[in-house]
Amino acid sequence: MARYEIKGGTPLSGTVTISGAKNAAVAILPASLLVAGPCRIENVPDISDVRILLSILEGMGADIQRPEENVVIIDCSKVTDTRPNPELVKKMRASYYLMGALLGRCGRAHVALPGGCNFASRPIDQHIKGFEALGADVEETDDYVELEPGPHGLQGNRICLDIVSVGATINIIIAAVLLPGQTIIENAAKEPHIVDLANFLNTMGANVSGAGTDTVKIRGVESLKGGTYAIIPDQIEAGTYLAAAAATGGNVLVRNVIPKHMDCITSKLAEMGAEISNYDDALRIRAAGRLRHTTVKTHPYPGFPTDMQAQICVCMSLASGVSRLTESVYETRFFGYCSELESMGADIQINGKTAIVTGTDRLYGATVSAHDLRAGAALVIAGLAAEGTTWVKNIHYVERGYERLIGKLTALGAAIRRVED
Ligand code: EPZ
DSSP: OEEEEEEOOOOOEEEEEOOBOHHHHHHHHHHGGGBSSEEEEESOOOOHHHHHHHHHHHHTTOEEEOOSTTEEEEEOTTOOOOSOOHHHHTTOSGGGHHHHHHHHHHSOEEEEOOOSOOSSOOOOHHHHHHHHHTTEEEEEOSSEEEEEEOTTOOOOOEEEOSSOOHHHHHHHHHHHTTSSSEEEEESOOOOHHHHHHHHHHHHTTOOEEOBTBSEEEEEOOSOBOOEEEEOOBOHHHHHHHHHHHHHHTOEEEEESOOGGGGHHHHHHHHHTTOEEEEOSSEEEEEOOSOOBOOEEEBOSTTSBOGGGHHHHHHHHHHSBSEEEEEOSSOGGGGGGTHHHHHTTTOEEEEETTEEEEEOOSOOBOOEEEOOSHHHHHHHHHHHHHSBSEEEEEOTHHHHTTOTTHHHHHHHTTOEEEEEEO
């Protein structure tokens, strides 16, 4: 195992360039199973979730080239396997997109249930509801999901999701693209990575409209051809660096962002007293004085993202006054990091879906453990802001979603290094 050693107290300053969006990449790579030919995908983040997915696809018979950094050329035309390696599938959450991709490609799949960050119960009943609406027979056990064409075959249908689900929206889009007829997804999620997936599929010849709204329409097409596509920047990685600059009182230019995707995050940090400057594809944050308390309610896009809950909580921990942080997507997400922050001096009272955060003027270095991806990122931010040295353990969680974290933070003046246990 490895850990980060962080010597805190230095305001971050300089420039950081944001990588491709993890949650777009982990949807687009499985979707390449639908394409009859090579796809050149650019701005692919080099993170462990992507490496695992590429290993799974290669194990299924995909031809994968990596001609240069952050570029993947993937050709799934020779794939015959419908049973991706269960040991690898269990290492991450988004492997469940292989269900929709294989259903759409060849009408059948045998996919182990996904693993990934377990900060909450993360059912997939809405994904299954979608597959059944498209005509699939679904067998679900404690270990795997088996999909086959039902008695009437597979065809487009109207599906109204019971809950706004990013994963179910993505999985149904992927499954429906090559099916005859039209599929309409109502109460769909609107995250930027859903729009990115739809744009990728349409670049390859699909007919997906309405992505980014609560109603997505997919008209089935015969086949998809290969092409080139560049993944959007990662709004959560960008938000994480903004929060780190705010928590350390820094001055940072965050490059390669789509400012529109950051609206909720930047407006909250501005409410807390940070000075945000918007450019075409960059943001600058200056946080000279002490942050002020605020209220945050997480919500599906375009609301404040649940994936920024832990990071903004660190900023609240250091702000003047009492902040309120309410979680509306995963009620138990607080438990992934709040006790760790308290061991660094934070004052957080969890009351159901709401955390009451009483700001303190400093945090103190400690040995803490990451329990999921964003909790780990928050502990890194806390270590950067704290007085003294912080050790963050279980950093494999963090490395699932943050490309070149040490290099990017070191370039911003952080004293952080990776140490093998
Ligand atoms: C995606 O997870 C992201 N992961 C998560 O990011 C993110 O927190 C989440 O969306 C919300 O934005 C990926 O994109 C790989 P959901 P997902 O389906 O798709 C419930 C990160 O840090 N639900 O939108 O699993 C669910 O329990 C990760 O990058 C059902 O009840 O999230 C939750 O309460 C962590 N049944 C809510 O819906 C279902 O079938 C939203 O979940 C599906 C979901």
